[in-house]
Amino acid sequence: MPIAPTPVAIQEPQRARLQDVMGPGLITGASDDDPSGIATYSQAGAQFGYTMGWTLLFTYPLMCAIQLISAEMGRVTGRGLAGNIRRHYPAWLLYPLVGLLVVANTINLGADLGAMAAALHLLIDGPTVVYIAGFALLTVVAEVFITYARYASALRWLTLSLFAYVGSVFVVGVPWLNAARNLVLPNMSLTGGYLTVVVAVLGTTISPYLFFWQAAEEVEDERQDPAAKPLLKAPQQAPAQMARMQIDTLVGMGFSNIIALFIMLTTAATLNAHGVIDIQTSSQAAEALRPIAGRFAFTIFALGIVGTGLLAVPVLAGSAAYAVGEALRWRVGLAQRPGRAPAFYGAIALATLIGASLNFTPLDPIKALFWSAVINGVAAVPIMVMIMLMASRKEVMGQFALRPLLKAFGWLATAVMTVAAIGMFATWGA
Template sequence: MTKTKNTKQKKRSPLVKFLRVLGPGLVTGASDDDPSGIVTYSQAGAQFGLQTLWTALITFPLMAAVQGMCARIGLVTSQGLTVTLREHYPKWILYGVLLFTFPAITLNIGADIQGMGAVGHMLYPRIPAPVYSVILTAILMYIIIRFPYQKIAAILKWLCLSLLLYIIVPFLVKQDWLQVAKHTFIPTIKMDKDFLSILVAILGTTISPYLFFWQTTMEAEDLAHGQKSYIVNNTVLSNMKIDVNSGMLLSNLVMFFMILTTGSVLFSGGVHKIDTVDQAAKALQPLAGNLTYAIFALGVLGTGMLAIPVLAGAQSYMLAETLGWKAGLDKKFGQAKSFYVSIIVSLLVGLSLDFFKVSPVKTLLYTAIVYGLTAPVLIAMLLHIGNNKKIMKEHTNSRLSNTLGIMTLLLMTAAAAALIYFLIV
C-alpha cells in the first residue's frame, strides 16, 4: 500500500512541480490575449484566412526573450522596472515612457470593458451592454481592493484556463490541416497596405509595453511574499524561464488558434471585416454552430477578467513607483490609498469611454499606435539594463537573449516605421 502511494507521488511530482513553478509568466502571457487582442487576431483571420498563421511562430521566441529579460530584472533588483529606470537613467526617459504608455493602457482597458459588455449583452440581450460593463467593472474593483496579492494571483492563474476554450474551437469545425501546416511554416508576405497593417497590428497587440512593467513588478512581488528564494540562483532562474516560456507559449498558441478559427470559418464564409469581439462571435454562430459561438463568447469574458486587472495594476504600479507611493496588491486600501485610487480611476476612465460612445475600433487603433511607438524604446532600455553589470551583476543577458532581443528591437522598429508610413500615406 505504501509503495503504491509513493509510486503515485513520484509520478505526480513532475506535474505538481511544474504547476508550482507557474506564476507571473503564465499570467502575463495569458493576459496578452485580452478582448482587444482577440479583435486583432479575428480580423487577421477574417481578412486574410490562414495567411498570417506563421506570425505565431515568430512572436513566441521574441516574446519569451523580452519577458525573460523583464523577469530577470525583477528577480535581481527586487523592484519594478519603473524604479530601475528612475534610479539608473535620466528622468526624461521614464517620464517620456509614462507619457505615452498611460493613455494607451487606459484606452486598452476601455476597449476590453466595452468588448466584455457587448459580449454579455449578446449572450443575454435583456440587459443592455453598458449595464454589463458597469457590473463587470464593479466586480473587478471589489476583487482588486478586497483580496490580498496571493489570492488575486491564484484567481488570475485559474482564469488562464479560459484561454483553453480558444484551443478547443478549431477542432469543432472542419479543417484542411495540410493548408494549416503550409501557412504555419511557410510565411506569406504581401507588400500592400492592408496586409502590412495587420502584421503591424499583430506585433503591437502581442508585444505590448505594459507587459514589460507587469512582469518585472510581479517577479519582485513574488520575492517579497516568499514565493521565490531571496537568493537568485540557477534554480530560481531556471524556474523563471519555465514559467515565462510556458506563459508565452500559451499566449501564442491562443493567437494561433484564434487566427485559425476565424480564418477557416469567417474567411471561408465570406466574412472579411471584424470590428468588435461580439461581431466575431455572432459571425461564427451561423457558420460554425451554437457551441463554437458560446465557447468563443465565454472566452472573451474570461480573458477580460484576467487582462483588465493586469492592465490597471501595471499602470498603478508604474505611477506609484515613479512618485514614491506605497504600493502593493498585498496591502489593504488604507495602507496604500493612492495606489488603489489610481486603479479605481483607471477603471472608471476606461468604463467612461463606453458612455461617451468612443468607437472601440478607434480605441484599438490609437492603442496600437502608442504601443507601437513606445515598444522599441522600451526594448532598447531592457537590452541596456540586461547587459548593465552595475544593475544585473553576474546575471546579465546571455548571447541568445541578446540576439533575440535585438531581433525584437529591429522588428518592432520596422513595425513602428511602417505604422507611421500608413498614417501619413
C-alpha cells in the same frame, strides 16, 4: 545497557509544486489574449485567412526573450521596470515612458471592458452600460480587497477560459495542411493594410503592459517569500530562480501564442472562407460565427471573450499602477493592505474608471479594439529599447547582466517592432 540511538527521520526533498513554477509568466501570457488581442487575431484571420499564422510562430522566441528579460530584471533587482528607470535614468526619460504605458493601457482597458460587455450582451440580453460598470467594479474590488495569494490563484484559474478557443477550432473544420504550410512558408504583402495588421498582431502579442506586469509580479512573489531576496543580494538563489523563470515564461508565452493561432484559424476557416473580411471587434467576430459555424462555436467564442477580459483588465490596470507608483516613489504592491498603499490602489481604480468611461465618449473603444493593438505596437518600441539598455548594464543587473543569446534575441525583438512600426507608417494608405 547502552541506549539505542533515536532514529533520525530522513526528509525527502520537496518537489516543486506546479503553482510554484507556473506563476507570473503563465498569467502574463494568458492575459496577452485579451479581448483586444482576440479582435486583432480575428481580424487577421478574417481578412487574410491562413496567411497570417506565421506571425505567431515568428513572434514566439521574440516575446519569450523580452518577457524573460523583464522577469529577470524584477527578480534580480527587487524593483519593477519603472523603479529601475527612476533609479538609473533622469526624470525626463522616465515620465514620457510611463505616460506612454498609461495611455496605451487605459485605451486598451476601456476597449476590453466594452468588448466584454458586448459579448455578454450577445449571450444574455441586457444593458451593456450595466455590464461595463459591473465588470469595472468587480475588477477594482477584487484587486483592492482580495489577498494577493488568493488573487494570483484566481488569475491562474482564469487562464483556463482560453481553452474555449481550443474547442472552437476543432468544431469549425480547419484545413490543417493548408494552415501548416502558411505557418512555415509566409505569403507576405507589402501593402499598407497587410502591414497594419502585422503591426497590430505584433503590438497585441508583444505589449508594454506585459513587460511591466511580469517584472512587478516577480518582485511581489519575492517579497511574499520570507526566504527569498533579490538575486543581487542573494546570488546563491539564482540557479533555481533563473530556471523557474525560464520554464514559466516559455510555457506562458507558448500558451498565449497557441491560443492566438487557434483564434486566427477559427476565423480564417469560417469568416474568411465565407467572404466576411471586415471584423472590427471581438464580439462582432463571435456574432459572425453564429450563422456560419453554429451556436456552439458562437457561445464558446463569446464566453472566452468574457473570461479573458476578467484576466486581462486587472493586469492592465495593475501594470499602469505599478509603473506610476514606482515612478512617483509610492508604496506599491497587491500584497499591501489598501490603507498602506492608498495611492497605488487609487491609481488602479482611476485607470479602470477612465477606461470604462471611454465607452461613453465619441472615441468608442469597442470599435477601437484593433487600433489599441496598433498603439501598443508603436509604444512598445521606446520601452523595449530602455529595457534592453538597463538589462545590459552591470550597474543595474550586476553579475546577471544579459547573456549573449538572450541579449541578441531581445535586440532582435526590438528591431522587429521598430521596423514593423516604420513600415506601417511608410505604407499608410498604400
